[in-house]
Amino acid sequence: MLDIITTQWHPLLNGLWNTILCSLIALVGSLIIGTFFALLEISKYRIVRLIGSIYVEVFRNIPLLVIAMGFFLIVPMYITKISGFAAGTIGLTLYTSAFIAETVRAGINSVEGGQLEGALANGLTHAQAMRYIILPQAFRVVIPPLGNQFINLVKNSSVLAFVAGFDLMYEGNLIANDTLQTMPTYFIVGVLYLIITLPLSYYMRHLEKKLA
Amino acid sequence: MQNFIDAYSWINIRFLLQGLGITIEISVASIICSFIIGTLLGIIRYAKIKYLSAIVGFIIDLIRNLPLLLIIFFTYFGLPNIGVKPEIIPAAIMALTVFESSMVAEIVRSGINSIDYGQTEGALANGLTKWQALRLVVLPQAIKNMLPALVSQFISLVKDTSLATIIVLPELMYHAQIIYGQNTNYIIPMFVALAVLYFIVCYSLSLLARYLDKHLA
């Protein structure tokens, strides 16, 4: 096991970096897109709500691997060249955004109706009430579930391994195949994932307690 | 287009559906196991039993924070080191159960916490013990509250079964790979078929959840 670390630290670190990078990009992207579709889902207009829920249902009911493969293999045939990292990250972003939309929507619904009414009666428009009062409170409520989504996102970034995205799992697979020391390699890979996700999940639990 | 027509020959579709059968079989088994085990673990965490809750919590955290792919590896290849040598299907069910139970445990814990503590106090003051209050009053309400989260988790579980192709579990994804192993031109038709089949299964699950949500009210 030690020899894997001493001889393979370079690809491992490279993989770790790509995993972190992909996760961060996908996090920001899926937060924005997810919030957008959450707002569509609670719109007054039926047709807008329908668009929102079709998006969410499609992306959350298809395996991430299929989505990422779609971007990697099909998009370049018809639209534009795209690297495995980019294809995987986009796929992960869209996939996660569907879950985030659901989470944010639940958060908005959990803010008591009185807050919206108070703001409306105070003269704010619906949009202003959303922006200044409802969304800030909704986000506070959804921080713990969002944290869990983020942890899932980090783990799901291992889909990059299937589209040659040079992430941690990809490098791990290569090392395992190369050295044939499968278990030790995946053990190290597991520890590296835990280094990202464990602190995150403890921080989330801490936040959850603080906000409760 | 010809590729699609060839790829969707009846014999291929039948083979895909066989894979789907295994996917569903594994999913159902894992859902049942992880619901039972996850609920128990969630209750243990909620109950704050000395040492036990902390230990269970630590293990749950460890498992929750690892990619499922690694859990599958560790279950299938690690268990033989302690003398258990599971077949592929039991191994896949075990791995999924281990992973999903830890997710379910968290859902159960926060589901119980979401029930107004007044319900517990009412039951205690009424003479029920802590466990009776939990079992008869709090848990039934919590389960209704957790239903959406549980269903999302089980939808993930169904999709996650595809990761077990890595240990050559003959489920849907693996069967698709075998089909496009015959002819590389079948790959895109197969991915389209995968998207449709998984969507149908997962979406039916969320419809079921919506139905239950309405009728349990």
Added chain:
Amino acid sequence: MIEFHDVQKYYGKFHALKDINLTINAGETVVLIGPSGSGKSSLIRTINGLDPIRDGQLIVNGFDLADKKTNVNLIRKDVGMVFQHFNLYNNKNVLENIMLAPRVVLKRPEKENRELAMQLLEKVGLADKADNMPAQLSGGQKQRIAIARSLAMKPKCLLFDEPTSALDPEMIDDVLNVMKDIAENSNMTMLVVTHEMGFARDVADRVIFMADGRIVEDDSTEKFFGDQPTTQRARDFMSKISGH
């Protein structure tokens, strides 16, 4: 100021307000009472367009609320509302609660906005709580902040929906005193749903009694409390709530 003409309101099939005819003049203070479910909240909430009406005409401050083209935001600028459960913005401190709407709706300059907010805090006796979050206040304090928040918009009219019924008894007077002050020392039009009969007797110009979605009595305060109410319904109700 406020005119109801044959207003009908439904929740789905449920007929919540029936044939409402009512005029409230500028500067009047009107108290609205009636049993639970009689439609008091429904009535008051139609006035600033929180709930829509089905039929009839409802003119508030010159705007017709029955008309779909009316911009309710324009009405709400001039019609403040105070709720039973305060509905302070939980994510903002006291000062921000008061200053938000004038800033984003009226675009009032920041300095002027802050000065007015501090004056209002002074008026409701809570100048020292300017930096507190709502969660750090008692119910009575929250409600006084909610009143200050409404006043900051300089409305022509204030609606109160059971402003004291979620309060501990010893905090009720603080809130009622603020309301009395507004009623007596400004030209505000006020419509108050409350069971505080002492308050009604002291400051109301008129008392309206509702039951089953209808206005059953509409008397001057002297008449309502001096003689007894005209209808049996109102008399029964009064005897039930007296003392609580």
Added chain:
Amino acid sequence: MIEFHDVQKYYGKFHALKDINLTINAGETVVLIGPSGSGKSSLIRTINGLDPIRDGQLIVNGFDLADKKTNVNLIRKDVGMVFQHFNLYNNKNVLENIMLAPRVVLKRPEKENRELAMQLLEKVGLADKADNMPAQLSGGQKQRIAIARSLAMKPKCLLFDEPTSALDPEMIDDVLNVMKDIAENSNMTMLVVTHEMGFARDVADRVIFMADGRIVEDDSTEKFFGDQPTTQRARDFMSKISGH
């Protein structure tokens, strides 16, 4: 029946109950009043062990609550409690709410259990609601069901924590009447936190006034309402809440 000897209670560092000494005899009806935060709920909740005490001795029905070895479940069988927010089991209908504890705790035979439950529903005037879910009841109805649920355990003692302060005014009497009936027509020991002075005057044997975690007054009802309360604190408080 209930004896406090130098009881101290803390929430973390906060000293919530200070030097409580109090004896309540079997069959007595005692009303407990005091400003918000004075410790009334804390005191009442220690009696059936919902909140633990730090120091002193608390003997309820012969059991010592300060002793960790005491099985609180045995105490709770004989000490019922009614909460401000009812805390009915949301997942069970009215009849099941009443029958659950006797069935699983006392193992009362099903037939007898149902008969008693129906009798109690009759007594609180809600026999027709047996199959309703709690969500389908008004506040006053919920509270009467909560009382019936407590009575079904045939307790020796009943604790009430502001049973009417979450209710609409016209529903308060229904609940108070049920409570009066119990106080007058049974040998129940009752400890009631309430601001309903009419109720206190009519049925209480004693009135206890608390402030800042201490018992400040402990008078007979005649003394408390007849002369004025002894302390200035209590007099101030009484003048503030009178009329609401």
Added chain:
Amino acid sequence: SSVAKQDVLKVDQKNKQITWGVKADTRLFGLENIRTGKLEGFEIDLAKAMTKEILGPNGKAVFVPVTSSTRVPLLKNGNIDAIMATMTITPGREKQVDFTKSYFDAGQSLLVKKGSPIKNIQDLNKPGKVILGVSGSNSVKNVAKYAPKARVLQLSDYAQAMTALKSKQGDALTTDNGILYGMASENPGYEVVGGNFTKEPYGIAVNKNQAPFRNKLNWALERLEKNGTYNRLLLKWFGNVKGFNYQEMKR
């Protein structure tokens, strides 16, 4: 573990069966027939023949499908006795497992779109060139040697790599020529170029310290080569592959 101490040959002879780890998704070598559910391919036939050779006519070959990720752990855990799954003999791998002598001498080549400027491996040795391969195969390691300036993308299976080539994710696809010719025949717009630039000898992998078993496998292989069975299987599976010179591979 206990597996290491057992003499696999003795156990297998007693049970009258050998458990082989084989490919189930690779055409020509080991692919599941979806009509029958049986595995088919050169390696499957060869493994069957070797089993009979070693255990006699009643000997049974049991097949366990493996992937490049699972084959070695399965071997080490004793789930399988031997790996025959297009596994190239390399010095690095010999540290972990023992190989028999080669049973198939594949050569590594390139698949490109017809008309591509790329004619051989040297054309790929430039910055910006991307070579596609399948993860876990030895061929991708070789490319790194022959074309160090190119970038290598490793995908999970041949079909994905082929599709990635079609969607221009790479300039060429490299792997063993037998597989490349198979893919070229399905995709008329593509051709194999540059000849074989390495030898890829496939070996059967067994656990360390199983010399008797390995020797027996070598012995069986030689017997099959001598009695013509080997050539017959070669003809059966590679005789019809366009562009593939099976004559050269005869033993």
